[in-house]
Amino acid sequence: MVECIVKDWQGAEVGQASLDLRVAKEESAAHIVHRALVRQMHNARQGTVSTKTRAEVSGGGRKPWRQKGTGRARAGSIRSPLWKGGGVIFGPKPRDFSVKMNRKERRLALRTAFQSRTDDLIVVEDFSDNLPRPKTKELVQAMARWGIEPESKVLLIVAERNDNVYLSARNISNLRMISASNLNVFDILAADQLVVTQSALTTIQEVYGD
Template structure:
């Protein structure tokens, strides 16, 4: 069980909340998180890269010159991989890069990754009602009050993403906003700082706490 300090919109400490997640054993934690990360990265690949072999390149059906007597090296096709405009040797072909991982393992890896980032996590009160209209400057100022460097990558976790918050954050290049139900390994590990609202934290406990 970990105790987290809760800050309000003004950046003041207003209480504490607890978070308890079942995580992997210390000797297995790094391995299972790494597997889940590789799985996510590989599954995001389209796998549509394709090149043509000498059999697929248009043309090249006629022998360029006779076999003997020219003084040049023998050639059977102008689409040889050695020629300009020829095919590609061992080039990429469409393939499936996806990696399978059991659901229980994926959830364990996610909980373990989140638990490892708790030192870099700031819990704040729900602030949706603080923005009556979209205002990027308000979000930037709030990050400063929460002692977060705007130059570093920040992950903001919310239970839902209201339109005012979406419009206020979309122009902040280093800030990514996701729903608590859409947590993923890559975003958790890629961010320098994580900001989660109290409602988002409760949702994480409910969804991933088993």
């Protein structure tokens, strides 16, 4: 179990929150998190890239010159891969890059990745009421009060999307906001610091605490 300090909108410590997730064993933790990360990145690939072989390039049906007597190399088609405008040898074709991973393993990897970032975790009270209207400047100032470095890549995890919070956060270049239901290994590992609202932490504990 990990105890986290909870901060309010002004950056003052107002309590503690606990995080207790079942994680992978130390000797296998890095392996399972790496597998989950590779799976997520592979599954994000579209796999729609395509090139044409010499059979698919239009034209090239007529032999460009006779076989013998010209002094030039033999040629059967102007769409040979050796020619400009010809087909592509062993070029990429549409394919499925998806990688399978058991659901229990995915959830274990997610819990392990999240709990491994507790040193960079900042828990704050729900602050949607402090933003009655979208205001990026006020959110930036609040992040500074929470002790976040200006140049850090920040992952903001909320329980539910709030329009005022979303509109305030979207113009901050180094901030990514996701809901607790969209938690994923890549975003957890890519961020320098994680900011989690108290309700989001409760949701994570309830959903992934098995």
